Amino acid sequence: AQKVTQAQTEISVVEKEDVTLDCVYETRDTTYYLFWYKQPPSGELVFLIRRNSFDEQNEISGRYSWNFQKSTSSFNFTITASQVVDSAVYFCALKTSYDKVIFGPGTSLSVIP
């Protein structure tokens, strides 16, 4: 069975602090895709990153970075020097082959000025 766990329900940080959002997934498939989405208060989901199971390179995009470790089935997301505009709910998601996307429960991040 496929499953995505985001153990942190809510996180609060002070502006400019670094914060890491955890994501642990379960799947028996060898080919799969992992995603992170941001949902600001407006409600629309914004795609952040997609990673396939054969590419374990970590990625950095500005203040965002992702750490993919197959050995621990984790795909963690770090925001460096957080800003108030980063306040949102963040979802990690898993897609296996041609199956549907499974979303984690989300982590609500509040960045306090």
Next chain:
Amino acid sequence: DGGITQSPKYLFRKEGQNVTLSCEQNLNHDAMYWYRQDPGQGLRLIYYSQIVNDFQKGDIAEGYSVSREKKESFPLTVTSAQKNPTAFYLCASSIDLTGQGSFGPGTRLTVL
């Protein structure tokens, strides 16, 4: 600009009435999806469609129906059989079922 539109943004319905939520995309994507989001929870898949005139049930299809007569459109009908329809509904599309998906702005449905 390419994207997904959902209308209306807010929708109110009396108990016992059917209501149809619109979803249109001009991204030329083959796959389209409907998700339901309840407060403090993740997204749950209602229905998805890989190509025109074909669709499959997701995890919570009971009380919902869809059609896919055109590539651009994937309307969702919330029927009176759906016992707890008040939720935020998100439509998405992707090039195929492996794509990351683009999401619409969502429709917030409230049953009075």
